[in-house]
Amino acid sequence: MPRGTTERMATYLRVIDTLASHGVATAPSTTLAQRAGVSAAQFRKDLSLAGATSGVRGSGYVLSRLRGELRRALGGFSRVRFVIVGAGNLGRALASSSAFRRDGLDLVAIFDVDPRVVGSEVAGLRVRHDSDLGQVIAEQDVAIAVIAVSEDHAQVVADNVVGAGVREILNFVPVALRVPTSVEIRTVDLGVELQMLAIHARRT
Amino acid sequence: MPRGTTERMATYLRVIDTLASHGVATAPSTTLAQRAGVSAAQFRKDLSLAGATSGVRGSGYVLSRLRGELRRALGGFSRVRFVIVGAGNLGRALASSSAFRRDGLDLVAIFDVDPRVVGSEVAGLRVRHDSDLGQVIAEQDVAIAVIAVSEDHAQVVADNVVGAGVREILNFVPVALRVPTSVEIRTVDLGVELQMLAIHARRT
DNA sequence: GCATGTGAAGTGGTTCACAGCA
C-alpha cells in the first residue's frame, strides 16, 4: 500500500465519522472525496489499494461498513501504547491534541525532568520523571515513544527509550538521532510547511 | 523545483551550518548527504535542480558559497512576516520552537481570545486579542497566518485573516477550512506520523 | 442510469551511470 494512501486514511475516517454523526448512512465517492480534499478518482483508487471494496454501484458506500474496512486496512483494531517524553509546550500540546487521540492508540504516560513540571496533570495524566521511563515502558509494553524535549537532551532520551525496549520513535526535535537500525524513527519538522509557504509568499 | 527538493533544503542548510561551526570549510557530496540522511546522488540532483552549481570537481563544495546558493534558491533573503493565532499549548510551542525561527521569517504577533491568556508573554511577544488581528495584519504587511485554535473556532479565524489580507495559511487544526482559491492553505496533521508508526508497530 | 473498481496512460521524482573537468 503506497505511503500516501495510508496517510489519507486518517482523513477518510474523520470524514466518515463526521457524516455519520450527522445521520448520513450512505454516500458516493464524490461526496467523501470532496470533504477529504482529494479527487474522487484518487479516493476510489485508495480504497482499491487498501482492499476496501464494499461500494455499491449506483449508490455509493455504506459508511459503517466502509469504516470497518478502512480500520482493518490500518492494521486492525489492536491497541498500541505510546508515551510522550517532554512535557513542555509541545509535549502538552501533543498530549491534548485530538490528532493524537486516534482509534487504537493509547497514551499511557508523559515524562519530564523538570521538578516543577513533574507531578502536574496533563491530558488527565500525572507527569512522571524521566527516571521512571524504563519501568513504565517495560511494564506497560509501550511500542512508541514521542520525543518532544530540548535539542541537547534528545539523544539521551532516544538512547534510554531504545534501551527500555521501544521499537518506534516519533521525533519532534530538529536533530538527527542515532538509533539501531532495528528501531523505526520518524522526524517531524514543524517548520517545513511554514517554510514552503514563505517561499510561495516571496514569489508573489 | 520539486516539492521534495525544497523540503530538504532546510536540512541541508542545517548540516552546512553544523559543519561550518566545527571549522570545516569544504566537503564532498558524500559527507553532506550522509549527514542529511539522503543519498549522494539525490543531494547533487537537488543542488542541480535548485540551480546551485558551485561544486568543485575532485574536491567538493565550499560551504560558505554553497550556503548562499541554497538561500537564494529558497527565494532570496527578503523577510516574510507571519502571525500565530491561538496561544494555547500548540501556539506557544510553535512560537518558541526553533523550527519556526528560520532565516527570513519574522513572527510579529500572537493572538488569542481567552482574557486569561491575552497580555501574557510568549516567545518575547505579548499575546494580543483576536480583535486586533485585522489591524496588525494590515499595518505590518503580514503574509502568513498560522492557525492553532480550537476546532470550532478555526473557520472564523480563517475568514478573519483572509479578510484582513493574508494570502497564506498554515492550519494545524484537523478541519478542512474553506478559503478563496487565491489563498494558499496547508493543513498539518500532527497525528499522521504517529499513525504511520502505529501501523508499523501492529505489523511487528 | 449511475457510481464503483481497476487496467492503462500519464506524471513527477529518484536513482543510475558516466561524461567532463579540476
Place this chain on the structure above:
DNA sequence: TGCTGTGAACCACTTCACATGC
C-alpha cells in the same frame, strides 16, 4: 584520479476512462 553535474532509465503514485454491476 576524484568528484561534480546531469541526461536517461527507472520507479511510484496519480489521473483517466471505461467495463462492470447494482
